Amino acid sequence: MNIDNDEDMMVESGSTTTTGSSVQKTSVSSNVFDLDNYISGYTGFTKIHRLMFIGEVSGDFEAEAIDRAQREIKSGQNVELYGHLISKITSLKPDFQWVDSTNKRNAQQLEKLEQDLNAAKSNMVKDAIRIAHNELGDHYYRMGDFPNALKCYVRTRDYCTTSKQILTMCFNIIRTGVDMGNFIHVINYVTKAEQTSDLDQVSLAKLRSAMGLSNLETGKYNMAAKKFIEAPFDNSGNLSDMISPQDIAVYGGLCALATFDRAELKKKVIDHPVFRNYLELVPEIRELINDFYNSKYSSCLNYLEKLRPTLQLDIHLHDHIDKLYSKIRSKSLIQYFSPFSSIDLNTMAVAFNTNVQSLEKEISKLIMDDSISARIDSHNKRLYARKTDQRSVTFEKSLQVGREFQSNANDSLLRLNMLNNNLVTNSANPNQRKEDKFFDPMLMMQMAQFNQQHR
Amino acid sequence: MDQFVIESTKKDVAPKAMKNGLTRFEEILEHNHGVLDNILHTLDPKLHSLGYLFVLKAKISDSRKNQQSYITQVINFIQVATSEQIKAAPVHCKHLGDLLHQLRQPARGVLPLKHAICALTDRPSQLTPIHSDFLILCILSKSYHVAMPVITNSITDVNPEQTSIAIKDVLAYFYYAGIVFATMKKHKQALESFKQVWTAPAHALSAIAIESYKKYYLVFLSVHGTTPGFPKYTPFVVQRTIKNHCKTYIDFGTCYLSGNMAEINTKFHQNAETFQKDNNIGLVKLSIRSIHRRNIKKLTQTFMTLSIRDIADNVKLSPADAEAIVLKMIEDGEIFATISQKDGMVTFHENPQSFSGHSILNELEQQINGVVSLETKLRAIDEQFSVSTPYLKRLLNAEKKMSSQYDSYF
Numbered sequence: 001m002n003i004d005n006d007e008d009m010m011v012e013s014g015s016t017t018t019t020g021s022s023v024q025k026t027s028v029s030s031n032v033f034d035l036d037n038y039i040s041g042y043t044g045f046t047k048i049h050r051l052m053f054i055g056e057v058s059g060d061f062e063a064e065a066i067d068r069a070q071r072e073i074k075s076g077q078n079v080e081l082y083g084h085l086i087s088k089i090t091s092l093k094p095d096f097q098w099v100d101s102t103n104k105r106n107a108q109q110l111e112k113l114e115q116d117l118n119a120a121k122s123n124m125v126k127d128a129i130r131i132a133h134n135e136l137g138d139h140y141y142r143m144g145d146f147p148n149a150l151k152c153y154v155r156t157r158d159y160c161t162t163s164k165q166i167l168t169m170c171f172n173i174i175r176t177g178v179d180m181g182n183f184i185h186v187i188n189y190v191t192k193a194e195q196t197s198d199l200d201q202v203s204l205a206k207l208r209s210a211m212g213l214s215n216l217e218t219g220k221y222n223m224a225a226k227k228f229i230e231a232p233f234d235n236s237g238n239l240s241d242m243i244s245p246q247d248i249a250v251y252g253g254l255c256a257l258a259t260f261d262r263a264e265l266k267k268k269v270i271d272h273p274v275f276r277n278y279l280e281l282v283p284e285i286r287e288l289i290n291d292f293y294n295s296k297y298s299s300c301l302n303y304l305e306k307l308r309p310t311l312q313l314d315i316h317l318h319d320h321i322d323k324l325y326s327k328i329r330s331k332s333l334i335q336y337f338s339p340f341s342s343i344d345l346n347t348m349a350v351a352f353n354t355n356v357q358s359l360e361k362e363i364s365k366l367i368m369d370d371s372i373s374a375r376i377d378s379h380n381k382r383l384y385a386r387k388t389d390q391r392s393v394t395f396e397k398s399l400q401v402g403r404e405f406q407s408n409a410n411d412s413l414l415r416l417n418m419l420n421n422n423l424v425t426n427s428a429n430p431n432q433r434k435e436d437k438f439f440d441p442m443l444m445m446q447m448a449q450f451n452q453q454h455r
Numbered sequence: 456m457d458q459f460v461i462e463s464t465k466k467d468v469a470p471k472a473m474k475n476g477l478t479r480f481e482e483i484l485e486h487n488h489g490v491l492d493n494i495l496h497t498l499d500p501k502l503h504s505l506g507y508l509f510v511l512k513a514k515i516s517d518s519r520k521n522q523q524s525y526i527t528q529v530i531n532f533i534q535v536a537t538s539e540q541i542k543a544a545p546v547h548c549k550h551l552g553d554l555l556h557q558l559r560q561p562a563r564g565v566l567p568l569k570h571a572i573c574a575l576t577d578r579p580s581q582l583t584p585i586h587s588d589f590l591i592l593c594i595l596s597k598s599y600h601v602a603m604p605v606i607t608n609s610i611t612d613v614n615p616e617q618t619s620i621a622i623k624d625v626l627a628y629f630y631y632a633g634i635v636f637a638t639m640k641k642h643k644q645a646l647e648s649f650k651q652v653w654t655a656p657a658h659a660l661s662a663i664a665i666e667s668y669k670k671y672y673l674v675f676l677s678v679h680g681t682t683p684g685f686p687k688y689t690p691f692v693v694q695r696t697i698k699n700h701c702k703t704y705i706d707f708g709t710c711y712l713s714g715n716m717a718e719i720n721t722k723f724h725q726n727a728e729t730f731q732k733d734n735n736i737g738l739v740k741l742s743i744r745s746i747h748r749r750n751i752k753k754l755t756q757t758f759m760t761l762s763i764r765d766i767a768d769n770v771k772l773s774p775a776d777a778e779a780i781v782l783k784m785i786e787d788g789e790i791f792a793t794i795s796q797k798d799g800m801v802t803f804h805e806n807p808q809s810f811s812g813h814s815i816l817n818e819l820e821q822q823i824n825g826v827v828s829l830e831t832k833l834r835a836i837d838e839q840f841s842v843s844t845p846y847l848k849r850l851l852n853a854e855k856k857m858s859s860q861y862d863s864y865f
Contacts, residue, residue, distance in 0.1 A: 367757040379760035395810040413611040425657035
């Protein structure tokens with residue numbers, strides 16, 4: 001999504017090349033962000049939601065975003081959301097006339113739909129009931145009453161007869177779930193929808209991206225990346241009420257970068273016949289993934305830093321961007337060092353656009369959580385790969401295992417003997433039943449354990 | 456009375472039979488405190504150990520006896536008594552221990568009791584009630600080193616019929632053994648001993664188990680830096696209830712995990728009184744100090760050289776303190792490093808242990824022997840079980856059940 005605006009910028013500045021490096025030059029200042037272009041990729045509720053989010057997060061685009069959000073809301077029926085917006089932004093003048101008329105219209109519509117539903121129910125025509133429920137759900141959805149919309153959609157479930165109808169139901173619930181931020185529902189119904197037969201490409205794309213989104217929100221980046229990559233290519237705006245194709249490229253690309261290893265990255269991302277199409281939409285992501293794969297970490301990290309302000313305006317990525325970035329950064333550090341047995345920290349610092357002190361801190365953190373097997377010579381500023389002496393390790397390990405086995409066996413022998421002789425801590429209560437010592441369940445358990453150890 | 460003397464000076468009588476003969480005099484002896492000393496004079500502690508023992512036992516209930524001379528009598532008896540004879544009767548030395556404690560001379564009993572333990576056990580792996588009395592005296596007289604050879608033996612045998620040992624003696628033994636290990640800074644072994652107490656078979660929670668769990672918890676914190684869990688053989692009642700009795704400790708442990716020094720210290724001061732009351736304040740302090748040590752140890756694995764100032768920064772201490780700790784750790788053999796006073800650099804080395812040479816071979820051989828003897832023991836027990844009637848009965852029943860189930864399918 002951010003790419004659109006960057007390309008726009010390029011056209012404006014008269015640049016003709018479309019390579020990554022020229023993009024880099026034109027968008028050095030942070031908040032180069034074309035709201036028009038960004039938001040045109042979306043429709044429906046998510047459009048309003050995204051606008052409001054931008055209004056909240058970004059100082060530069062606050063006014064414009066709020067203004068657009070207001071217009072969008074007014075073209076719909078969502079009175080509640082309007083009230084929410086008004087209460088947050090004090091500078092806006094509330095349009096009571098619109099609120100009143102919309103409220104009235106909504107109520108009328110609701111009444112009519114409920115009548116329809118009752119009529120359908122009394123006629124006992126399954127399909128009619130389903131349609132009536134659906135329409136009522138749609139109406140609730142448009143009004144912004146998601147819990148009720150969800151209820152209506154779930155009710156259609158009993159009246160679905162064809163797989164297509166089941167799919168419609170699932171999609172309705174998924175859409176509502178995503179907008180509500182209730183991703184448990186999304187995951188449930190995506191799984192359900194995936195079981196139906198003859199899914200077309202568009203539905204598949206929708207399901208995969210919904211699943212990817214829920215995995216992203218719950219922090220399972222690896223799964224998220226896999227799901228986004230599996231999504232069939234679709235650039236016709238069919239997903240616009242949830243996600244734009246550019247988003248798929250960005251989300252998928254970043255998650256993959258943070259969690260895949262080198263071979264996976266090559267096979268599943270760079271050479272993936274379908275996902276490549278997505279990456280073409282966002283050349284920056286494509287370039288930075290290529291840079292990462294080709295070990296040009298400095299340029300890769302540069303791209304990432306430049307993307308950060310725009311990505312922070314994204315409603316889904318906003319909470320995860322720092323985590324993903326730090327993951328990518330540590331991965332690149334690990335990968336950079338992997339072929340060396342020793343390396344000068346100064347050189348490494350240059351490669352990562354940082355100074356030696358902070359690099360040393362970063363690396364020591366990675367060593368401490370066992371991501372890099374190396375030691376830092378802080379005096380001479382060098383990093384040495386750790387050579388493990390397999391022989392000593394084996395000695396140490398076997399000695400320890402031996403000691404542990406002996407103490408464990410001894411302990412259990414003692415417990416066994418104690419049980420056998422009825423040496424057991426008992427409460428002073430004399431009424432307690434004295435068990436036959438050989439059928440004591442604890443003793444039997446220990447015996448079984450012994451036989452196991454013995455064999 | 457004369458009858459008793461004649462009976463106990465009889466020769467060529469098996470100790471078991473003699474014991475049965477002497478038991479009926481017990482009451483008479485206890486009612487005639489005045490003549491007991493005379494009897495002792497006529498008996499020879501070496502030849503007539505069993506009779507001597509009965510008289511000494513009767514003297515326990517004499518509240519007007521000369522304590523000093525009694526102690527001398529007992530100690531003398533222990534040193535010369537014939538072990539075959541006294542093994543026939545259960546020996547308790549609790550009274551001796553209590554007396555010595557009252558007179559504030561615990562050291563006098565340490566060696567005699569050690570001797571008694573040797574005389575009364577067939578194997579070093581056997582536990583007697585005297586073990587715990589011995590350890591109390593060792594702890595009271597601060598002669599921990601004497602206790603070490605005894606408690607490093609791994610205990611597997613308890614025999615209530617021979618030694619009339621009770622569950623309390625077992626628990627007390629391991630509790631005191633844990634304390635001795637902890638004092639001698641053998642923390643891993645201390646953990647093992649404390650664990651024995653609260654994992655011992657139980658249908659109810661004992662006070663000894665609770666106290667030892669508290670100590671276990673603190674030692675575990677200082678050794679491993681995390682809070683302990685329960686092994687799966689822990690009795691159910693312990694797993695469920697023991698934590699309710701150690702709330703202060705569990706609280707402290709949770710706070711400890713956060714790694715926030717300021718918070719840990721406030722928690723420590725808040726609960727200092729409880730820790731003091733439980734005699735655990737030293738262990739708590741130890742666990743707090745171990746945080747720095749662990750952090751420094753981590754640094755040694757991360758760095759090859761690091762200045763004292765950087766170390767101090769990393770573990771949040773003053774450079775002087777940090778240097779002192781590093782020095783202490785090098786001395787203790789915990790880390791391998793050299794400090795250069797010239798530029799304040801610490802160079803960390805790898806573990807110089809090369810695992811070759813005599814010492815390691817000896818160690819290996821010892822361990823292999825240990826495992827082999829264990830294996831023999833296990834095999835013997837397995838055989839014992841596989842021919843025991845109740846086990847076979849149970850097996851048969853299970854088989855019957857299976858076959859009847861099987862039949863019902865057809």
